[in-house]
Amino acid sequence: MRRFFLIVARELRIAFRQGGDASLAVGFFVLAAVLFPLGVGPEPNLLARIAGGVVFVTALLATMLSLERLFQADYEDGSLDLYALSPLPLEAVVLAKCGANWLLAGAPLLIAAPLLGILLHMDAHGLPTLIAAMLLATPTLSLVGAIGAALTIGARRGGVLLSLLVLPLYVPVLIFAVGAVDATLQDLSARPHLLALSGLLAAALPLAPFAAAGALRQALE
Amino acid sequence: METLSQFLAMGGYAVFVWPAYALAAVVMIGLLAQTVHALRARERDLAELGETRGKPARTER
Amino acid sequence: MHRFANPARFLRLSAAVLPWSALAAAALIAAGLYFALFASPPDYQQGESVRIMYIHVPAAWMALFVYTVIAAASGVALVWKHPLAHVAAKAASPIGACFTFLALATGSLWGKPMWGTWWVWDARLTSVLILFFLYLGHMALMNAFEDSSRGERAAAVLALVGFVNVPIIHWSVNWWNTLHQPASIMRLGGPTIAPSMLLPLFLMALGFTAYFVALLILRMRAELVARKVRIARMARVHAPAEMLRPAPGGAA
Numbered sequence: 155m156r157r158f159f160l161i162v163a164r165e166l167r168i169a170f171r172q173g174g175d176a177s178l179a180v181g182f183f184v185l186a187a188v189l190f191p192l193g194v195g196p197e198p199n200l201l202a203r204i205a206g207g208v209v210f211v212t213a214l215l216a217t218m219l220s221l222e223r224l225f226q227a228d229y230e231d232g233s234l235d236l237y238a239l240s241p242l243p244l245e246a247v248v249l250a251k252c253g254a255n256w257l258l259a260g261a262p263l264l265i266a267a268p269l270l271g272i273l274l275h276m277d278a279h280g281l282p283t284l285i286a287a288m289l290l291a292t293p294t295l296s297l298v299g300a301i302g303a304a305l306t307i308g309a310r311r312g313g314v315l316l317s318l319l320v321l322p323l324y325v326p327v328l329i330f331a332v333g334a335v336d337a338t339l340q341d342l343s344a345r346p347h348l349l350a351l352s353g354l355l356a357a358a359l360p361l362a363p364f365a366a367a368g369a370l371r372q373a374l375e
Numbered sequence: 376m377e378t379l380s381q382f383l384a385m386g387g388y389a390v391f392v393w394p395a396y397a398l399a400a401v402v403m404i405g406l407l408a409q410t411v412h413a414l415r416a417r418e419r420d421l422a423e424l425g426e427t428r429g430k431p432a433r434t435e436r
Numbered sequence: 437m438h439r440f441a442n443p444a445r446f447l448r449l450s451a452a453v454l455p456w457s458a459l460a461a462a463a464l465i466a467a468g469l470y471f472a473l474f475a476s477p478p479d480y481q482q483g484e485s486v487r488i489m490y491i492h493v494p495a496a497w498m499a500l501f502v503y504t505v506i507a508a509a510s511g512v513a514l515v516w517k518h519p520l521a522h523v524a525a526k527a528a529s530p531i532g533a534c535f536t537f538l539a540l541a542t543g544s545l546w547g548k549p550m551w552g553t554w555w556v557w558d559a560r561l562t563s564v565l566i567l568f569f570l571y572l573g574h575m576a577l578m579n580a581f582e583d584s585s586r587g588e589r590a591a592a593v594l595a596l597v598g599f600v601n602v603p604i605i606h607w608s609v610n611w612w613n614t615l616h617q618p619a620s621i622m623r624l625g626g627p628t629i630a631p632s633m634l635l636p637l638f639l640m641a642l643g644f645t646a647y648f649v650a651l652l653i654l655r656m657r658a659e660l661v662a663r664k665v666r667i668a669r670m671a672r673v674h675a676p677a678e679m680l681r682p683a684p685g686g687a688a
Contacts, residue, residue: 306590312580315580323598372589382473388483414661420665421668
């Protein structure tokens with residue numbers, strides 16, 4: 155358990171020292187979401203209708219950006235080999251790195267999301283659901299994205315390939331997250347959608363590290 | 376028995392039905408053609424490499 | 437299964453199977469087309485446009501079937517390290533992608549006259565579109581690495597992870613309110629389609645399956661030859677220069 159938190163701490167230290175990819179992800183999130191009013195026009199009703207979708211799609215893309223180099227740097231300098239040899243199982247290492255990634259990228263997204271919602275004229279009573287859905291969705295996005303990151307270590311055009319691989323797997327999360335927000339805005343219960351999101355997270359927590367660790371072991375062979 | 380023009384008109388849906396069948400034919404025959412072409416090209420490569428190799432490879436000094 | 441691990445044995449076996457499956461494909465598809473276009477009735481609601489079903493439904497079945505084959509081959513490859521399993525997955529992927537594309541395109545051509553729209557973002561269509569992207573990702577991953585065996589293993593993991601989409605596709609029309617019609621063949625109460633329509637449907641489905649088997653064999657052969665070519669080229673690189681002089685009166 156101690157080793158697990160040591161890895162999380164290491165990731166955070168490296169990120170703070172180098173100003174890593176994760177903080178750029180939040181910047182991208184905000185910028186991309188801001189492009190929409192500029193693109194579709196500032197009419198409040200139109201923006202309010204697409205606000206939920208825009209927030210989640212840009213959050214999804216931002217998470218993907220932050221994950222690109224999740225394992226790349228460690229693979230290049232040999233730390234990944236050391237992780238593989240350590241007594242901590244590789245699945246736990248993956249979980250630790252996902253946790254760090256979520257703290258660095260997902261949590262800031264959580265904070266930025268309601269602000270963006272307001273910018274996009276989302277109805278105020280949809281905001282709590284927006285936060286709840288983001289809270290459930292962003293860890294799942296980190297976990298599933300880690301599978302893609304592990305598969306594409308050292309690949310040509312790895313970044314674009316990562317997107318192609320990971321986006322189909324992100325779609326259910328997107329559908330339920332936006333569904334939850336839309337349900338609340340239409341005065342329906344968001345509970346089924348949030349439950350589905352929780353289900354996806356509950357499934358991703360054990361399965362994603364397993365798949366990602368398998369992919370990492372192949373990369374190290 | 377319906378006439379040929381009735382058959383081709385497909386009850387008014389011709390513009391949907393015939394492209395569907397044509398697309399299926401193009402895709403499936405096209406895939407077959409590409410597969411056979413690739414197989415023949417690689418077999419040709421293998422044959423060429425076999426000829427010019429001459430004696431079996433020795434280990435380097 | 438391990439008897440076929442030897443590529444030479446596989447090549448011998450496949451050489452025997454290939455002409456039969458090719459012949460079966462041609463015969464079954466020809467018979468299927470005859471019944472689909474000539475000897476089956478138009479639907480009382482959909483008229484002649486129902487004939488698109490005889491392409492659309494078998495293509496969709498094949499899209500799911502081929503992905504299942506790839507997932508199974510990937511599982512065998514990763515767990516038992518059967519040498520031909522990766523070859524099979526690599527060979528099958530483009531075939532599955534083609535069937536998925538056909539299912540989507542013919543579905544669109546059927547949807548426009550029947551539903552009034554080329555596309556709708558319901559659960560069935562969306563999940564089949566995701567399946568198409570999974571195929572593309574699988575093919576891209578296969579070819580994304582200098583070391584091709586790395587690509588094969590990564591693609592195998594992807595195939596297994598993406599397999600969760602297959603039951604979603606199949607049951608999507610039951611789980612969600614969709615525009616796409618619910619299952620009318622593979623359901624507990626038995627098919628609700630008229631037998632005169634079931635016949636061309638099954639003929640085409642069997643024909644497509646035989647086509648898949650034939651094409652899979654051809655593509656696996658091509659992949660095995662490609663490997664021999666790669667090995668031969670690498671052997672040339674390491675051979676001393678004098679070995680590379682062309683044979684007298686020879687090629688190149």
